[in-house]
Amino acid sequence: MLRFIIRRLLQMVGVMIALSLLLFLWLRSLPGGTVSAMLGERATPETRARLSKALGLDEPIWVQYVKFMGRALKGQFGASTGVLPGADAFDIFLKRFPATIELSAFAIILAVAIAIPMGYVAAKRRGSAVDNAGIVTSLVGVAIPVFFLAFLLKYFFAIKWGLLPASGRQDSINCTRVTNFFILDGLLTREFDCTWSALKHLILPAVALASIPFAVIFRITRASVLDVLDEDYVRTAEAKGLANRTIRGRHVMRNALLPVVTTIGLQVGALLAGAVLTERVFNFGGIGDTLAVSFFTRDYAVLQVLIIAAAAVFVIVNLLVDISYAVIDPRVRTR
Amino acid sequence: MTSPANDRRKGSDTAPLLTVDNLTVTFQRRGQEPFRAVDGVSFSVRPGQTVGLVGESGCGKSVTSLAIMGLLPKRGNQVTGTVDYEGTNLLTLSDDDMRDRRGKDIAMVFQDPLSSLNPVIPVGLQVTEVLERHRGIKRKDAMPMAADLLKRVGIPDPNRRIKDYPHQMSGGMRQRALIAIALACAPRLLIADEPTTALDVTIQAQILALLKELVEDTGTALIMITHDLGVVAGLCDEVNVLYGGRIVERGDRHPIFREPRHPYTNGLLGSIPRLDTVGERLTPIPGSVADNLPWDHACAFAPRCSQPVEVCTTNTPTLEESGGRALRCFNPVEVAR
Numbered sequence: 109m110l111r112f113i114i115r116r117l118l119q120m121v122g123v124m125i126a127l128s129l130l131l132f133l134w135l136r137s138l139p140g141g142t143v144s145a146m147l148g149e150r151a152t153p154e155t156r157a158r159l160s161k162a163l164g165l166d167e168p169i170w171v172q173y174v175k176f177m178g179r180a181l182k183g184q185f186g187a188s189t190g191v192l193p194g195a196d197a198f199d200i201f202l203k204r205f206p207a208t209i210e211l212s213a214f215a216i217i218l219a220v221a222i223a224i225p226m227g228y229v230a231a232k233r234r235g236s237a238v239d240n241a242g243i244v245t246s247l248v249g250v251a252i253p254v255f256f257l258a259f260l261l262k263y264f265f266a267i268k269w270g271l272l273p274a275s276g277r278q279d280s281i282n283c284t285r286v287t288n289f290f291i292l293d294g295l296l297t298r299e300f301d302c303t304w305s306a307l308k309h310l311i312l313p314a315v316a317l318a319s320i321p322f323a324v325i326f327r328i329t330r331a332s333v334l335d336v337l338d339e340d341y342v343r344t345a346e347a348k349g350l351a352n353r354t355i356r357g358r359h360v361m362r363n364a365l366l367p368v369v370t371t372i373g374l375q376v377g378a379l380l381a382g383a384v385l386t387e388r389v390f391n392f393g394g395i396g397d398t399l400a401v402s403f404f405t406r407d408y409a410v411l412q413v414l415i416i417a418a419a420a421v422f423v424i425v426n427l428l429v430d431i432s433y434a435v436i437d438p439r440v441r442t443r
Numbered sequence: 444m445t446s447p448a449n450d451r452r453k454g455s456d457t458a459p460l461l462t463v464d465n466l467t468v469t470f471q472r473r474g475q476e477p478f479r480a481v482d483g484v485s486f487s488v489r490p491g492q493t494v495g496l497v498g499e500s501g502c503g504k505s506v507t508s509l510a511i512m513g514l515l516p517k518r519g520n521q522v523t524g525t526v527d528y529e530g531t532n533l534l535t536l537s538d539d540d541m542r543d544r545r546g547k548d549i550a551m552v553f554q555d556p557l558s559s560l561n562p563v564i565p566v567g568l569q570v571t572e573v574l575e576r577h578r579g580i581k582r583k584d585a586m587p588m589a590a591d592l593l594k595r596v597g598i599p600d601p602n603r604r605i606k607d608y609p610h611q612m613s614g615g616m617r618q619r620a621l622i623a624i625a626l627a628c629a630p631r632l633l634i635a636d637e638p639t640t641a642l643d644v645t646i647q648a649q650i651l652a653l654l655k656e657l658v659e660d661t662g663t664a665l666i667m668i669t670h671d672l673g674v675v676a677g678l679c680d681e682v683n684v685l686y687g688g689r690i691v692e693r694g695d696r697h698p699i700f701r702e703p704r705h706p707y708t709n710g711l712l713g714s715i716p717r718l719d720t721v722g723e724r725l726t727p728i729p730g731s732v733a734d735n736l737p738w739d740h741a742c743a744f745a746p747r748c749s750q751p752v753e754v755c756t757t758n759t760p761t762l763e764e765s766g767g768r769a770l771r772c773f774n775p776v777e778v779a780r
């Protein structure tokens with residue numbers, strides 16, 4: 109098991125290096141080169157030469173790459189030119205990325221916590237009310253665009269009925285910032301009203317964002333449980349007279365979860381895309397807006413950070429999926 | 444080689460442990476006529492006795508065993524008749540009461556050892572969980588017992604093997620493990636549904652020998668389900684031959700083998716390879732179950748029978764008992780001598 113994890117970790121490092129190389133080559137191949145990209149077409153030759161030297165562009169390419177990597181590891185990506193001109197790109201990232209992660213994590217936990225039990229019950233009582241309700245909900249979940257659902261939720265629950273806040277991440281109360289994960293910060297500093305406020309702001313966007321992962325995970329769980337219920341080893345478990353609880357957990361769910369885990373991993377990509385739209389509707393202040401703005405203003409410093417961060421999220425999620433797979437299925441471990 | 448103990452156990456004066464009476468299982472199938480997979484089957488098993496249920500694939504052997512175990516799907520079928528286990532009709536027990544008996548009083552070994560074991564948990568746990576469930580033994584204390592059980596079914600190095608997963612074992616070893624699981628709580632009745640069909644020929648013989656030894660040592664009654672009369676020959680005290688969901692012939696092992704009376708039994712005997720008839724052609728029974736006539740107004744076997752008479756396609760033969768044997772046929776095979 110440990111060897112398996114170490115092997116996967118090394119693979120993960122390899123993937124990140126390959127990605128950084130691609131990023132480096134892309135930055136160098138920007139129209140007119142990095143300097144034009146950063147200074148615009150009309151800069152004087154002197155300014156260009158100065159920046160070129162400052163960026164080390166006159167050195168051999170591999171030296172440039174090593175330096176680029178060195179800076180990247182230290183979080184030095186330079187100053188933002190478009191999103192928040194002059195501010196450090198990595199600082200911007202540190203402030204805004206936690207919002208998106210908090211939202212996405214909350215949404216996926218919500219989706220999993222409802223979809224998996226519901227998928228099991230739906231399969232076990234095929235054709236029952238729960239089954240039909242699950243199927244209809246999941247159809248609606250995939251059919252309705254995330255931003256539209258977000259808008260509906262905001263209109264009814266926030267604006268019309270005033271049950272939950274309509275925008276932002278927290279009420280304007282005095283909160284100490286530690287990690288910029290607001291829920292976590294409140295717990296760490298024992299400012300529980302801050303956590304409570306952050307939680308209330310999180311609910312509507314998280315529900316909107318959870319709709320698609322819920323739908324997909326519910327369907328996969330249901331189908332997978334139906335398959336497993338037909339397996340001979342479940343009949344063996346029944347023949348042993350085991351308690352329902354044991355059969356459900358140890359024999360049915362443990363096997364049925366394998367495809368579900370893979371699906372959850374794949375949903376994370378869709379989740380980040382959905383987060384961008386949801387954040388806009390709820391003015392959530394995550395990387396959604398930052399990404400759009402940095403793109404249109406050619407803020408390459410910020411863009412670099414975001415690309416690396418997104419890649420890191422995917423790689424880490426993949427690692428987690430692989431590890432859970434190995435925990436569940438011994439056949440993966442020994443392979 | 445019959446010890447006095449054996450004679451007593453198998454003697455016809457002991458009260459039956461299990462009596463199946465007029466068991467009928469009907470499957471309701473959407474847009475089709477209901478289908479009677481098991482059709483008025485009656486037989487009994489005495490303590491320590493080994494009873495065979497023999498017949499071609501699809502004749503209702505597995506459905507019979509699943510009905511006894513209460514393991515048929517919850518919906519889409521109707522079960523009638525009685526399955527009496529020492530005075531209790533198992534068919535009327537609640538789900539929970541039946542769950543208390545399965546794996547403890549009655550255990551079962553299935554056909555395919557690979558798919559019958561859970562691939563993602565160690566074999567040891569698959570043994571101990573029965574002990575935990577029915578005997579209330581803690582997992583820690585059950586582990587050495589599991590190792591002992593694995594040793595008893597002939598798995599070498601059992602202390603290491605309890606940590607193995609099914610895919611790390613050979614086919615024969617997996618079937619041994621399943622037998623160990625079935626015998627863990629010392630059930631009084633074991634049902635083995637084609638336990639050797641999925642195995643290599645050499646392994647088949649070993650598994651049969653093991654089953655025979657275990658039921659003789661422990662006095663467990665055994666219902667042996669097989670499509671292969673060869674399996675029955677070495678193992679069973681009594682043989683029930685099933686065709687189209689009904690018993691067509693029953694008798695003790697030796698009389699059945701020496702003098703089969705039903706043309707179907709005779710046909711089955713003609714299609715098993717025997718050492719003393721090397722070179723002779725095997726004669727399989729022509730046709731298939733798809734040719735069956737409905738039992739309601741004919742002998743289902745008539746289209747494939749070697750010696751049908753007119754009445755076979757117009758009337759239903761009944762199961763007639765005489766001299767410890769039972770036979771359902773209008774025109775039985777003549778007994779030589």
Ligand SMILES: Nc1ncnc2c1ncn2[C@@H]1O[C@H](COP(=O)(O)OP(=O)(O)O)[C@@H](O)[C@H]1O
Nearest residue numbers: 470480498499500501502503504505506507516
């Ligand atoms: N769950 C089920 N639904 C409908 N038909 C079934 C079901 N299980 C078994 N059958 C039918 O019952 C008949 C007997 O099956 P089975 O007892 O499995 O035969 P075998 O003697 O080979 O074990 C077959 O024709 C089979 O198709």
Ligand code: SF4
Nearest residue numbers: 742745748755772773
């Ligand atoms: S009843 Fe007739 S058809 Fe059926 S087995 Fe006997 S002889 Fe053959």
Ligand SMILES: [Mg+2]
Nearest residue numbers: 504505636637
């Ligand atoms: Mg069968």
